[in-house]
Amino acid sequence: MPATHEVTNQVPPLVGHDVAAYPPLLESLEREGAGWATEEVHALGRRAGSAEAQEWGRLAEKNVPVLHTHDRYGHRVDEVEFDPAWHQLMAVAVGAGLHAAPWGDDRAGAHVARAAKEFVWTATDPGHICPISMTYAVVPALRANADLAATYEPLLTSTTYDFGLRTPTAKRGLIAGMSMTEKQGGSDVRANTTTATPNADGSHSLVGHKWFTSAPMSDFFLTLAQAPGGLSCFFVPRVLADGSRNAIRLQRLKSKLGNRSNASAEIEYDGALGWLVGEEGRGVPTIIEMVNMTRLDCTIGSAAGMKIATMQAAHHARHRSAFGKHLVDQPLMANVLADLAVEAEAATYAAMRLAGATDRVARGDEQEAAVRRIALAVSKYWVCKRAPSHAAEALECLGGNGYVEDSGMPRLFRESPLMSIWEGSGNVAALDTLRAMARQPESVEAFFDEVELAAGADSRLDDAVGRIRKELTDFADIEYRARHLVERLALVFQGSLLVRHAPAAVADAFCASRLAGDWGVAFGTLPVGVDSATLVDRASVELPA
Numbered sequence: 047m048p049a050t051h052e053v054t055n056q057v058p059p060l061v062g063h064d065v066a067a068y069p070p071l072l073e074s075l076e077r078e079g080a081g082w083a084t085e086e087v088h089a090l091g092r093r094a095g096s097a098e099a100q101e102w103g104r105l106a107e108k109n110v111p112v113l114h115t116h117d118r119y120g121h122r123v124d125e126v127e128f129d130p131a132w133h134q135l136m137a138v139a140v141g142a143g144l145h146a147a148p149w150g151d152d153r154a155g156a157h158v159a160r161a162a163k164e165f166v167w168t169a170t171d172p173g174h175i176c177p178i179s180m181t182y183a184v185v186p187a188l189r190a191n192a193d194l195a196a197t198y199e200p201l202l203t204s205t206t207y208d209f210g211l212r213t214p215t216a217k218r219g220l221i222a223g224m225s226m227t228e229k230q231g232g233s234d235v236r237a238n239t240t241t242a243t244p245n246a247d248g249s250h251s252l253v254g255h256k257w258f259t260s261a262p263m264s265d266f267f268l269t270l271a272q273a274p275g276g277l278s279c280f281f282v283p284r285v286l287a288d289g290s291r292n293a294i295r296l297q298r299l300k301s302k303l304g305n306r307s308n309a310s311a312e313i314e315y316d317g318a319l320g321w322l323v324g325e326e327g328r329g330v331p332t333i334i335e336m337v338n339m340t341r342l343d344c345t346i347g348s349a350a351g352m353k354i355a356t357m358q359a360a361h362h363a364r365h366r367s368a369f370g371k372h373l374v375d376q377p378l379m380a381n382v383l384a385d386l387a388v389e390a391e392a393a394t395y396a397a398m399r400l401a402g403a404t405d406r407v408a409r410g411d412e413q414e415a416a417v418r419r420i421a422l423a424v425s426k427y428w429v430c431k432r433a434p435s436h437a438a439e440a441l442e443c444l445g446g447n448g449y450v451e452d453s454g455m456p457r458l459f460r461e462s463p464l465m466s467i468w469e470g471s472g473n474v475a476a477l478d479t480l481r482a483m484a485r486q487p488e489s490v491e492a493f494f495d496e497v498e499l500a501a502g503a504d505s506r507l508d509d510a511v512g513r514i515r516k517e518l519t520d521f522a523d524i525e526y527r528a529r530h531l532v533e534r535l536a537l538v539f540q541g542s543l544l545v546r547h548a549p550a551a552v553a554d555a556f557c558a559s560r561l562a563g564d565w566g567v568a569f570g571t572l573p574v575g576v577d578s579a580t581l582v583d584r585a586s587v588e589l590p591a
């Protein structure tokens with residue numbers, strides 16, 4: 047059979063590269079005190095970019111988890127079946143310590159190293175990062191019950207992935223989830239209706255429903271329920287000490303826009319046994335310790351998504367020609383790519399700065415705790431909020447090919463809104479910033495102390511800080527204005543980091559567009575004079591020869 051045509055002008059597959067070869071990440075790793083982990087991050091980056099790991103990600107997303115509520119005889123089993131690729135991804139993630147491992151690691155920078163590894167491993171499949179993140183996040187909350195923490199923390203920090211429904215203490219490693227959201231509301235968890243009735247032996251029996259509980263195959267959940275003394279936090283294992291199943295019924299798995307490799311379930315507690323974590327009636331302050339960690343991971347995950355999207359777009363533009371030139375050499379495409387690159391750099395700098403703060407807070411640094419309070423709230427809002435428009439624009443850089451599943455771009459796009467919904471949807475994240483300002487005014491000054499470390503270095507940043515300080519003198523209609531305010535706080539935080547630490551080309555592009563306003567509404571509207579070539583280079587990866 048004669049060939050009808052030769053295939054030309056298609057880009058080479060983007061596999062076999064080192065996902066960690068991303069200057070903003072490596073610069074941040076060093077700056078935040080985990081330069082010692084550079085080789086480990088590269089090793090995981092090479093694994094993440096390998097054809098094998100990329101294929102695991104594809105299979106885990108394509109072959110979605112299946113819920114088995116009953117066995118063939120009609121007994122409840124409440125099990126979720128995953129593609130083997132899911133378990134491969136989980137095993138590598140746990141083995142590399144992306145879950146709770148830093149809580150058992152005394153080295154300064156352990157949380158930073160973990161953040162960088164999570165950033166690169168997200169390139170395989172963001173779905174499985176959900177249970178990995180919750181397992182990371184659960185430790186500070188679980189410490190509110192010293193006995194439970196003493197028993198379970200060593201198993202949470204273990205680098206062995208041990209899947210299967212068995213008594214948690216009989217396993218070599220554990221995965222944890224959180225169960226807060228109910229049908230009538232997720233933001234306003236104080237409206238939860240699940241009840242917890244005390245038993246004589248100190249346990250509680252939980253009855254109620256949860257509308258979103260991701261990673262339902264976790265070994266235990268931290269669950270909010272109404273005890274006699276008010277909304278409280280409970281440790282609820284899937285299997286009890288005697289090996290019997292706790293009364294947790296998986297009713298249905300959600301059919302989701304994206305994040306499809308990860309199971310998210312509706313579950314019923316039918317007299318499930320739980321043990322109090324923290325004080326009765328203090329469920330929200332207890333579980334907020336967990337939420338604060340997953341909010342960090344939402345920021346890391348969104349930054350990672352933007353990095354992957356920019357890398358894919360730059361790769362395509364470097365290899366695809368139109369109108370006689372590579373796309374990357376077409377001035378308007380250079381502007382789009384550079385604008386996407388600035389956004390991803392700013393997000394990465396912010397996420398890694400927050401990972402550094404988390405590391406120092408874990409070692410007792412109170413000033414960093416005050417900085418983190420506002421900086422995390424505004425970054426969770428802004429970085430996650432930028433992800434969907436960033437993903438859409440990056441997808442368009444691939445033209446029609448970007449709209450086709452094989453390119454991987456539709457998957458990035460479907461994933462992109464999630465981090466802004468989960469753990470405080472946009473408005474809730476913005477309102478959380480106002481709450482922090484009102485309740486912990488010292489965190490506002492700590493935030494500005496941090497931002498003003500760059501004072502005098504760039505007048506565009508100085509002016510933006512002056513404007514936001516002025517905006518903060520007026521509290522009229524503050525809730526109505528919350529998004530506007532929080533967006534500007536996030537931008538000066540990013541701007542300060544870039545002005546102090548990033549190459550001049552990055553800081554200049556950011557300040558000219560995001561702070562001085564010489565910018566349009568869509569990506570690709572950077573002003574003339576920006577060094578777009580440097581920006582695109584920093585977002586590009588070299589394939590092995």
Ligand SMILES: Cc1cc2nc3c(=O)[nH]c(=O)nc-3n(C[C@H](O)[C@H](O)[C@H](O)COP(=O)(O)OP(=O)(O)OC[C@H]3O[C@@H](n4cnc5c(N)ncnc54)[C@H](O)[C@@H]3O)c2cc1C
Pocket residue numbers: 223224225226227230231232233234258259260261302305310464467468469470471472473474477
């Ligand atoms: C894929 C996925 C996985 C999830 N996994 C889990 C999980 O494992 N465990 C868990 O507990 N939950 C989980 N959730 C639930 C998630 O945390 C909630 O969806 C989220 O907190 C929002 O709650 P809601 O859906 O009830 O929306 P609502 O609370 O009804 O909010 C709807 C909208 O109103 C806005 N809003 C709320 N209050 C205000 C206000 N005062 N002023 C202005 N606007 C407001 C919100 O920002 C949001 O945009 C998951 C969700 C998804 C999509």
